[in-house]
Amino acid sequence: MSRYLITSALPYINGIKHLGNLVGSQLPSDVTARYLRARGHEVMYICATDEHGTPAEIAAAKAGKPVAEYCAEMWAVQKDLAEGFGLSFDHFGRSSSERNRRLTQHFAKQLAEAGLIREVEEKMIYSPTDGRFLPDRYVEGTCPNCGYDSARGDQCENCTKQLDPTDLIEPRSAISGATDLEVRETKHLFLRQSAMAKQLEAWIDTKADWPILTTSIAKKWLRDGDGLQDRGITRDLDWGIPVQKGDAPWPGMEGKVFYVWFDAPIEYIGATAEWADAHELDDAAWQRWWRTDLGAEDVTYLQFMGKDNVPFHTLSFPATILGSGEPWKLVDYIKSFNYLNYQGGQFSTSKGRGVFQDQALAILPADYWRWWLMSNVPETSDSEFTWEMFQAGVNKDLADVLGNFVSRVTKFCRSKFGEAVPEGGAYGPAEEALIAELTTRVAAYQAHMDAYELRKSAAELRAIWVAGNEYLQAAAPWAAFKQDPDAAAATVRFALNLITLYAVLSEPFIPDFSARVRAAFGIDSQPWPEDIGAALAILEPGHAFTTPDVLFAKITDEQREGWEQQFAGA
RNA sequence: GGGCCUGUAGCUCAAUUGGUUAGAGCAGAGCGCUCAUAACGCUUUGGUUGGGGGUUCGAGUCCCUCCGGGCCUACCA
Numbered sequence: 004m005s006r007y008l009i010t011s012a013l014p015y016i017n018g019i020k021h022l023g024n025l026v027g028s029q030l031p032s033d034v035t036a037r038y039l040r041a042r043g044h045e046v047m048y049i050c051a052t053d054e055h056g057t058p059a060e061i062a063a064a065k066a067g068k069p070v071a072e073y074c075a076e077m078w079a080v081q082k083d084l085a086e087g088f089g090l091s092f093d094h095f096g097r098s099s100s101e102r103n104r105r106l107t108q109h110f111a112k113q114l115a116e117a118g119l120i121r122e123v124e125e126k127m128i129y130s131p132t133d134g135r136f137l138p139d140r141y142v143e144g145t146c147p148n149c150g151y152d153s154a155r156g157d158q159c160e161n162c163t164k165q166l167d168p169t170d171l172i173e174p175r176s177a178i179s180g181a182t183d184l185e186v187r188e189t190k191h192l193f194l195r196q197s198a199m200a201k202q203l204e205a206w207i208d209t210k211a212d213w214p215i216l217t218t219s220i221a222k223k224w225l226r227d228g229d230g231l232q233d234r235g236i237t238r239d240l241d242w243g244i245p246v247q248k249g250d251a252p253w254p255g256m257e258g259k260v261f262y263v264w265f266d267a268p269i270e271y272i273g274a275t276a277e278w279a280d281a282h283e284l285d286d287a288a289w290q291r292w293w294r295t296d297l298g299a300e301d302v303t304y305l306q307f308m309g310k311d312n313v314p315f316h317t318l319s320f321p322a323t324i325l326g327s328g329e330p331w332k333l334v335d336y337i338k339s340f341n342y343l344n345y346q347g348g349q350f351s352t353s354k355g356r357g358v359f360q361d362q363a364l365a366i367l368p369a370d371y372w373r374w375w376l377m378s379n380v381p382e383t384s385d386s387e388f389t390w391e392m393f394q395a396g397v398n399k400d401l402a403d404v405l406g407n408f409v410s411r412v413t414k415f416c417r418s419k420f421g422e423a424v425p426e427g428g429a430y431g432p433a434e435e436a437l438i439a440e441l442t443t444r445v446a447a448y449q450a451h452m453d454a455y456e457l458r459k460s461a462a463e464l465r466a467i468w469v470a471g472n473e474y475l476q477a478a479a480p481w482a483a484f485k486q487d488p489d490a491a492a493a494t495v496r497f498a499l500n501l502i503t504l505y506a507v508l509s510e511p512f513i514p515d516f517s518a519r520v521r522a523a524f525g526i527d528s529q530p531w532p533e534d535i536g537a538a539l540a541i542l543e544p545g546h547a548f549t550t551p552d553v554l555f556a557k558i559t560d561e562q563r564e565g566w567e568q569q570f571a572g573a
Numbered sequence: 574g575g576g577c578c579u580g581u582a583g584c585u586c587a588a589u590u591g592g593u594u595a596g597a598g599c600a601g602a603g604c605g606c607u608c609a610u611a612a613c614g615c616u617u618u619g620g621u622u623g624g625g626g627g628u629u630c631g632a633g634u635c636c637c638u639c640c641g642g643g644c645c646u647a648c649c650a
Contacts, residue, residue, distance in 0.1 A: 015650055058649060138648045157648065219577055220645070227576070232647060263650065310644070384579055385643055395599065403612055411609030476614040481607070553610055
């Protein structure tokens with residue numbers, strides 16, 4: 004038994020997320036967490052909302068609510084959706100928590116004492132109308148290069164030229180449209196990542212087993228141009244963690260907060276501490292996951308995220324951890340994902356294009372989404388959601404191959420032997436051959452899961468389901484029953500056991516299915532099938548069950564067409 | 574502009590890191606079965622691995638070049 008700390012990238016607080024956010028961090032981390040728990044490992048699985056920053060303030064203003072109130076509400080909404088998708092977080096925290104505030108201020112103090120913080124006097128755009136400094140991206144105007152009239156202050160979307168907000172012709176606030184912008188001096192703290200670049204690169208070079216996507220992004224940042232740049236870790240905002248040196252004030256930084264990307268990863272630690280608080284445990288309970296001097300030396304730490312998050316998890320956060328000079332746990336494996344597109348374009352929150360999490364759960368159960376998204380997860384390149392592929396995949400895999408297998412076995416048994424595992428007959432070469440095949444396939448499934456290869460794992464799991472149908476077809480108990488009811492009984496007994504084997508093996512991907520099978524067979528919990536033959540002998544003759552209803556109803560053409568229309572966007 | 578990823582069957586993806594005849598699923602075709610959600614099983618069609626050149630005994634894999642798709646580029650997060 005080992006110990007695994009698993010974190011899923013923190014979803015941002017400003018609204019309900021679409022399927023893209025699920026596919027690249029929350030679902031794969033959940034599948035992995037469930038698998039590792041099932042294998043008997045000790046798992047701490049953490050997620051939280053990322054609540055600070057300008058977009059949160061703007062979203063709250065748009066909703067007409069104080070930002071703290073808005074975030075509290077959206078946290079509850081996101082927590083409910085996570086539960087709806089079956090995400091098995093040990094704790095779903097908030098980056099605005101007291102725990103995170105203290106930890107973030109603590110790290111800042113440690114970094115300052117290590118000489119890794121420098122103060123920089125900057126000129127920033129200030130909007131009196133909005134009453135705030137504007138991030139580059141929130142300044143719009145005409146591009147000096149191509150004349151595009153909605154260029155942003157960081158880059159022109161039209162000609163891709165990188166800009167400074169002061170380059171823009173007739174600049175205006177993207178928030179209010181105000182044109183009375185002025186340049187003001189302001190002081191900020193920078194994390195001296197450049198001083199740590201060599202150390203970070205040496206560390207990343209030891210990670211030969213990481214996805215190419217992860218290491219190539221990290222190395223690009225390390226080597227691009229003048230190398231790794233220092234990064235501003237404070238902002239002129241109201242909503243955030245006040246800049247302090249631990250418990251002490253930070254002279255000259257009054258009224259400023261830490262940059263959201265500084266405090267968000269620290270919330271992985273904060274949320275683990277929140278978990279301990281919620282369970283009325285002491286600090287040692289969470290420190291044994293995070294402090295290598297306090298019990299975390301044998302922890303394997305896995306992070307899951309979309310590719311946009313990679314620079315912060317490979318460089319900024321490790322710089323924070325390493326730079327602190329304290330024995331905090333560094334990540335061991337970073338699993339990163341490409342993007343999921345929607346019907347030939349991108350998901351778009353602003354255009355209402357694509358499926359959002361609340362809508363997804365309103366039209367279909369979580370297992371449908373979990374299965375399709377994970378069996379098509381964008382591991383090697385961007386992948387695409389289309390309703391046609393979704394319908395075809397779910398109907399074939401879940402309804403026809405798996406659901407119908409459960410259906411045909413339980414209904415045949417009910418009609419010929421009643422709703423209990425039949426006795427009589429004996430297993431023979433067909434059963435032995437299937438046990439041998441499944442032993443090989445389960446080993447392959449485990450190997451893929453152990454390597455965090457979700458797509459291959461899903462394909463192998465599906466092959467395991469298919470093997471049941473092949474067996475049943477060859478054994479043909481409906482034919483055998485006429486001459487030799489005992490032989491049919493043995494086949495059915497074996498097939499009923501297969502159903503419960505499928506329940507435990509499939510649980511990481513489709514937990515609702517597993518729960519329904521267990522309920523139908525009156526099973527409380529299932530051990531991982533270390534020995535397939537033994538696992539297929541658990542249900543003994545006489546074990547009663549209730550024939551489940553159709554487990555996965557098919558998606559009809561009418562439904563698919565309706566949803567295509569409904570989610571096409573404006 | 575720079576960097577990275579990617580291009581394999583109609584579609585979605587594999588291919589033990591240079592090693593026999595490039596494999597699966599879906600879709601298509603044929604046959605079988607009738608327990609089951611018109612489900613299942615078996616068989617089968619389908620490839621100049623984007624184009625061209627090179628290295629090598631041997632290239633989907635390495636190099637050059639051209640073409641297509643995507644992502645990142647540090648103040649959105």
